[in-house]
Amino acid sequence: MKTSYVKYMYSTVFLLLSLWSYLLISCQSDKPMETINFGTERYDSTALHVALVTNRDCFPIYVAQRTGIYDSLGLKVQIATYPSQMDCDTTLMGRIADGGWADKERMALYGSRMGGLEIMWEGTSRWQILVCGILRIRTVKNLKERTVAIARSSSENHLLDVALKGAGLSEDAVYRPQINDLKLRADMLNSDQVDAAVVSWPYTALAYANGHFCIYSQRNADANGCFVMKKKSLKRVDRRTQWKLLEKGRRMALDSIRIKGVNAYSLILQKDYHLPKEVADTIRF
Numbered sequence: 001m002k003t004s005y006v007k008y009m010y011s012t013v014f015l016l017l018s019l020w021s022y023l024l025i026s027c028q029s030d031k032p033m034e035t036i037n038f039g040t041e042r043y044d045s046t047a048l049h050v051a052l053v054t055n056r057d058c059f060p061i062y063v064a065q066r067t068g069i070y071d072s073l074g075l076k077v078q079i080a081t082y083p084s085q086m087d088c089d090t091t092l093m094g095r096i097a098d099g100g101w102a103d104k105e106r107m108a109l110y111g112s113r114m115g116g117l118e119i120m121w122e123g124t125s126r127w128q129i130l131v132c133g134i135l136r137i138r139t140v141k142n143l144k145e146r147t148v149a150i151a152r153s154s155s156e157n158h159l160l161d162v163a164l165k166g167a168g169l170s171e172d173a174v175y176r177p178q179i180n181d182l183k184l185r186a187d188m189l190n191s192d193q194v195d196a197a198v199v200s201w202p203y204t205a206l207a208y209a210n211g212h213f214c215i216y217s218q219r220n221a222d223a224n225g226c227f228v229m230k231k232k233s234l235k236r237v238d239r240r241t242q243w244k245l246l247e248k249g250r251r252m253a254l255d256s257i258r259i260k261g262v263n264a265y266s267l268i269l270q271k272d273y274h275l276p277k278e279v280a281d282t283i284r285f
Helices: 002-030 059-066 085-092 104-114 155-166 182-190 203-209 237-260 262-271
Strands: 048-053 077-082 099-103 117-122 128-131 196-199 213-217 225-230
Touching: 048 059, 048 085, 048 237, 059 077, 059 237, 059 262, 077 085, 085 099, 085 104, 099 104, 099 117, 104 117, 104 155, 104 225, 128 155, 128 182, 128 203, 155 196, 182 196, 182 203, 196 203, 203 213, 237 262
Parallel strands: 048 077, 048 099
Antiparallel strands: 099 225, 117 225, 128 196, 128 213
């Protein structure tokens, strides 16, 4: 009798455990699979993944992607677009980006977190200090105790420091609201929310179109802007091949821009850079 009871208990426990395991597996299988996106697309492990900022140097990559140049080269590229360098940095320091646009000033700030990046080429952008058109500010010296939209610990912040020093002002002579979004800085000039802003192409064109003017400009291309690739990606044969095709397509796009003019790609400036049509149709590269 005792033996039968023990067998019965073992059978009951086994059935309960089996039922619990089945219910657990069923519940897990009902959960939707997590979808990983890169930019606006579902992540494709076979593609090259680049994080870009809407500036002058990234523009040829957009042209090569949007006009089918990369398709013709047999390269699949996924682009994640960011309105600020800070947002782009976050993706560069993540796991799934292979490369993208970086700022040497910010790379130094992050230290080892960006230690795995290799600089492939330096940019051609130039920063300008633009002043709200309704103000009577004609020189950098007149910026004293004014607000200048900027991103801190950045190449443009460094430019502002150089400009202030050249005008005999200290670094704390101006107020620096942190506006990381590049286009937003130009928009804030339009709405008279700041006295000045440090801006680069194409948002300089947007500011000029709205009556704002420049009081300081870099003479040479900014040496801090650069395109980087992750060293671990370059160690892979397939990714290294993709990088070469990315660069080939970018150079082809640059040639096309020189021949046709930047206005031929107005739709890219409207869609990816969020410029109004009237500015995108008349801008110069």
